[in-house]
Amino acid sequence: MNKKAKIWFYFLINLVYMLLFLITFIVLYHLKLISSFLLFGLFIFLLISSLIGLLWILWKFLHKTSKIHSSLYKYIDEVIDENNLGLILHATNGKIIWISSFIKKRFPENWIGKNIDDVFKKGTKINEENITGDGEIYSDKGYVYSLKRYRDKNAISIRDITLYDNVLQNYSKEKIVIGEIEIDNFQLLVSTLGEEDLFKVKTFVINSLDDLTKTYNFSYRQYIEGKFWVVTNYETFSKLRNKNFNMFNEKEIELNNFGYETKQMISLSAGFVYGINDISKLNQLAKDAIMYSKTRGGNQITVFKYGDKPMVYGSNSEINSSTSRSELNYISKNLLAVLSNPEVENIILYGHKNSDLDALGSCFALGQFLVNYAKHKYNLTKNMYIQNVTFDSTAFHFLETNSDFLDKKMFIKPSMANKYTNKNTLIIVLDTAEETRIENPNAFINADPKKIFIFDHHRVVSGRPEFLSKGNDYIDTMASSASEIVTEIIALNSNREYKFLSPFAAQMLLNGIYLDTNQFKKSTSMKTFNAASILSLWGAESTKSIETLKISEKIFNIINKISQKSEEVKPGFFLSYTNEEIDLDVVSMAADFMLNIQGRKATFVIAKVVGKEKYKMSARGINNTNVQIIAEAVGGGGHFSAAAAESTTESLEEFVDNIRQAIVSVRNESNNN
Incomplete structure (x- = not known):
């Protein structure tokens, strides 16, 4: 019963x-x-x-x-209690109404009547990378707990996972991390230093690495002169990363410390990878990581966690601007060697989409130089084409007003470029190294990778291009413009007896330099002024470049209207946006214009792309402010002091919010990195 x-x-x-x-x-x-x-x-x-x-x-x-x-x-x-599990019951307002004996023993203070959120404030939430599992991870007084909330039942379970955490932490600390360290400018040092001085430099770097091994648990081996293979564990790697790898930057030295008069630096780049146990894959990823560092300007560290996006440290410091032209000279000699092949008849030059004066000028001038050089040096006739049909308003206006100096048949569509492209076509990409930024998606399908070259001054976001042979790309992030690089190529391979460039082509190069430096207000070095001086000797005039860059009253009113709507996201960082359709170069002009006000470190201007449901962001920075990192955070890229990004499916509000978040969260000033 x-x-x-x-x-x-x-x-x-x-x-x-x-x-x-x-x-x-x-x-x-x-x-x-x-x-x-x-x-x-x-x-x-x-x-x-x-x-x-x-x-x-x-x-x-x-x-x-x-x-x-x-x-x-x-x-x-x-x-x-014996299974290290506790239970808390609380009312709908969060007040605790009952606790199990496990809670009473571990947390002697009386929790009854207190709010559930207040009782955990004294503890520390652990970073998700330290331990896996569901629920919140919480540390208090040497114990580690897993908190799981049952909101529909007004209950919380607390499990002691200290032992599990210790085991997992020990396993994580011993995970293998592989890296490579390279002297960025080693080949330059080889070509400029004597044998004794070079030996001193190599000894200094090795001694520096030996000193680091005394403090940090890692091992290294030099497998090629100037390149070192590194192996360590995750615990040591975390210590290096927590210090932003500053111990590598501290090893920079000036060569005059060795009694060498030229003021240059020993610059180190590194790449570290972790996340898998496959050694062969880690080795390959380490090479990719260091290449990523070098294509972004060197003197920085790239970290690849397997399956995640790369993380870059020290990217606010560029290689010293006194870098030798030896590498550019080497690549230009390879370019001229391809040009000397009688079977190479067509030269196709690619600028980026919506070509500006820099892309246009560098393509036209380099193409003219190569045609004239082939005729004079090799007695060969070459056909020159520029594959660009989209131009920004400034470049379009220049083409219209100078139609007498330009053959319209020179500018071809992607379909015509594909028709001319074969294994004997010389292809040159200028002012970009990104395949997605040129107009022709099939530009390299039928081409010989050995006959493809890149000359650019922007940091590469997607890593080293795979569509060309190794050594055929020259990316100098310290150059002001592609026009500056082309000027150096022509100067390195010209002589006083014969001019390979017309005054009009020289003027186009100077226009490109004036555009990208905002008339020498940013991104300039000694080489920039040297290039401008050479172009002046070749017939270019600064007054003509200034006149070319003048804007109409209509454009000025647009820029003025945008600049008046600016907001200060954080000290020195100003953002302005509009839902109106504005030409891309006008957006860039507005960013430059806003930067002219004292106290501003960086400016960001957003507007709707003409004819598209997308938005363009143009960013400009001064005083060692790296706006490219911010642009990369929202899917864009560019240069240290000039960058851009474009929305995908976001609305204007979402795109603006993402950029605000990127500005706030990214640390930009060099003294903070």
């Missing part, structure tokens, strides 16, 4: 007992054997005694049940 049935059984017995007594007294009353007063008294006595009996039965039953429940709850509490 169950508990409920027993209660009803006892209740019925008492009821029958009462009825029998009542019937008996009623019969006695009718037989006049008992008075009515006595009958009433007996009835009251019967009722009270029956109720007392029933209450006694209920009390015995509930007391026994309570003891059973108490024993059960105590048993459950002891079991979960």
Whole structure:
């Protein structure tokens, strides 16, 4: 018989007992054997005694049940306590109403009545990379706990995972990390230093690495002169990363420390990879990581976690601008060697989409130089084509006003470029190293990788291009423009006897330099002014470049309107945006214009792309402010002090919010890195 049935059984017995007594007294009353007063008294006595009996039965039953429940709850509490598990119950407003014994022992302070969010403020939430698992990870007084919230039940479970965490941490600390370290300008040092000085430099670098091994747990081996293979564990790697790898930057030295008069630097780049146990894959990724560092300008560290995007450290420091032209000279000699091949008839030059004066000028001038050089040096006739049909407003206006100096047949569509492209076509990409930034997606399908060259001054976002042979790309992030690089190529391979370049082509190069330096207000070095001086000797005039860059009153009004809407996202960083359609070069002009105000470190201008449901962001920076990192954070890229990005599917508000977040979260000043 169950508990409920027993209660009803006892209740019925008492009821029958009462009825029998009542019937008996009623019969006695009718037989006049008992008075009515006595009958009433007996009835009251019967009722009270029956109720007392029933209450006694209920009390015995509930007391026994309570003891059973108490024993059960105590048993459950002891079991979960022995398994290092605690439980908290709270009201809907967050107030704690009950805690298990495990909580009482581990957290002696009285939590009853406190808010559930307040009791965990003293502890520390652990970074997700330290331990895996569901729930929140929480550390307090040497213990590590996993907190899991059951919001629909107003409950929280707390599990002690200290042992599990220790095992996992030890495993994580010993995970293998492989890296490569390279002297960025080693080939330059080889070509400029004497044997004794070069030996001193190599000895200094090796001694520096030996010193680091005394502090940090890693091993290294030099497998080629100037290149070192490094192996360490995740614990040591974390220490290096927490210090932003500053110990490598501290090893920069000036060559005059060795008694060498030219002021140059020993610049180190590194690449580290982790995340898998496949050594062969780690080796390849380490090479990719260091190549990523070098294509972005060198003197920095790239970290690849397998499956994640690369992380870059020290990217606010560029290789010193006194870098020798030896590498450019080497690549230009390779270019001229391809040009000397009689089977090479066509030269196709690619600028980026919406070509500006820099892309246009560098393509035209380099193409003219190569045609003239082939004719004069090799007695060969070459056909020159520029594959660009989209231009920004400034370049378009220049083409219209100088149509007498330009053959329109020179500018071809992608379909025509594909028709001319074969294994004997010389292809040159200028002012970009990104395949996606040129107009022709099939530009390299039928081409010979040995006959493809790149000359650019922007940092490469996607890594080293795969569509050309190694050594055929020259990316100098310290150059002001592609026009500056082309000027150096022509100067390195010209002589006083013969001019390979017309004054008009020289003017186009100077226009490109004036554009990308904002008329020598940014991104300039000694080489920039030297290139401008050479172009002046070749017939270019600064007044013409200034006149070319003048804007109309209509454009000025647009720029002025945009600049008046600017907001300061953080000190020195100003953002302005509009939903109106504006030409891309006008957006860039607005960013340059806004930067002219004192106290501004960086400017960001966003506007709708003409004819598209997309938005363009143009960024400009000064005073060693790296705006390219911010552009990369929203899917763009560019140069140290000039960068851009374009929205994908975001609305204007979403795109603006993403850029705001990137500006706030990225540390840009060199003294903070």
